[in-house]
Amino acid sequence: MRIERELGDLSDQLAQTEAAAVELASVPHEVVDTAQLQAEILTAERESGQVQAAIDAEQQSLRNLRDLVNQLEAQSGKLTRSIVSDKHLTDLEFMVCPRCGSDVDSRKSSNDICCLCLQEPSLEFSREILIGEQGAVEQQLKEAQDLIAEREKRLAGLCGQLENSRQRLATKRLELDFHTKSYISEKANAIASTAARRARLTTRSEQLCEYLDVLSRIDDSQKLAARLTTDKETLEQELVAATEESRGSQRKVRHLTNRFNEILEQLKPPRFGEQERSDINSNTYLPVYYGRPFNEVSSPGLATLINLSHALAHHLTSMDLGLRLPQILIVDGLSEHLGQEGLDPERLLATYNLLIETSRKHPELQIIVVDNEIPENARPFVRLELSEDDRLVRIPDR
Numbered sequence: 001m002r003i004e005r006e007l008g009d010l011s012d013q014l015a016q017t018e019a020a021a022v023e024l025a026s027v028p029h030e031v032v033d034t035a036q037l038q039a040e041i042l043t044a045e046r047e048s049g050q051v052q053a054a055i056d057a058e059q060q061s062l063r064n065l066r067d068l069v070n071q072l073e074a075q076s077g078k079l080t081r082s083i084v085s086d087k088h089l090t091d092l093e094f095m096v097c098p099r100c101g102s103d104v105d106s107r108k109s110s111n112d113i114c115c116l117c118l119q120e121p122s123l124e125f126s127r128e129i130l131i132g133e134q135g136a137v138e139q140q141l142k143e144a145q146d147l148i149a150e151r152e153k154r155l156a157g158l159c160g161q162l163e164n165s166r167q168r169l170a171t172k173r174l175e176l177d178f179h180t181k182s183y184i185s186e187k188a189n190a191i192a193s194t195a196a197r198r199a200r201l202t203t204r205s206e207q208l209c210e211y212l213d214v215l216s217r218i219d220d221s222q223k224l225a226a227r228l229t230t231d232k233e234t235l236e237q238e239l240v241a242a243t244e245e246s247r248g249s250q251r252k253v254r255h256l257t258n259r260f261n262e263i264l265e266q267l268k269p270p271r272f273g274e275q276e277r278s279d280i281n282s283n284t285y286l287p288v289y290y291g292r293p294f295n296e297v298s299s300p301g302l303a304t305l306i307n308l309s310h311a312l313a314h315h316l317t318s319m320d321l322g323l324r325l326p327q328i329l330i331v332d333g334l335s336e337h338l339g340q341e342g343l344d345p346e347r348l349l350a351t352y353n354l355l356i357e358t359s360r361k362h363p364e365l366q367i368i369v370v371d372n373e374i375p376e377n378a379r380p381f382v383r384l385e386l387s388e389d390d391r392l393v394r395i396p397d398r
Helices: 003-026 032-091 125-267 302-323 342-359 376-381
Strands: 287-289 328-332 366-370
Touching: 003 125, 032 125, 032 366, 125 302, 287 302, 302 328, 302 342, 342 366, 342 376
Parallel strands: 328 366
Antiparallel strands: none
């Protein structure tokens, strides 16, 4: 099939396209020409890191030196105040205590006792020592300031070196970015082209699969339609046969009904009911006497006449239509429910005349009547009489 062949070719092309896409995706993203650039970038980054570390160290040294300068300046100031206080404080007379604010009276103490603390001064004050200590502090302060100037100059050089290193690093990164984007753009075009081809092949493959599915459904529908057509023809034939059989059955039932009514007319039973004639139920094939079902007939004599007419009608209908039915009719106690008053004797006589006439017209039908009272016209047809002394089944003599 052409669609199946095309689908097979598409499957092969799709497999090749997917393999090419996987191969493109597995190619390393770095370009051979950018290896040197990456090495230079790494070197520049290391150099920048080292310069930055040196700058951080110089800045920390500057902070320490400035703290030292502040301490030396503070110490020099203290020494200066000490030297100056020896001259000025000794000439001062305290009128108020600088601690508690009370009046100070120098007359309460002698010249050898401090009027403020009331103690004898024990510290020997030397102005020359303080001046010498201040000179040493000034020398350390000058050296610290010289070191700060040297460190600041070195820090400025390191900052310039760091700026140059960063500019070179930025230049190298821009160059690497350009090469990388160019390489990725080229590969991206190839990948996009492969993806587009794969999408087209996939879409066409799905379309062909849908075509095959539709054709498969159409094929199944055609097979189902053919099978249903065959089933329809079979059912129509069966329906025709059933219709013919039903018509034949209806015709046979109508024939049976006519025979049943003819026999009833000869027996002259009493007429009562809602319908003009008797019928045969097409479902149960039981007699319906002028609209009354057979099981609703309460008169035993009438039931005997209806039952006999119904049985005899079946035999005559089977002979008329060539139906298979054993041609033997056994009637027991025909006169048992027909009395001796009214029309019953005439009905009994008519019944025996009907049986005699039927046996003459249809000798193939064997009719056996068992009765206690036989009319005179039926005596010639008696074949066996039984009594209390002459039984059908005899006891053997002992």
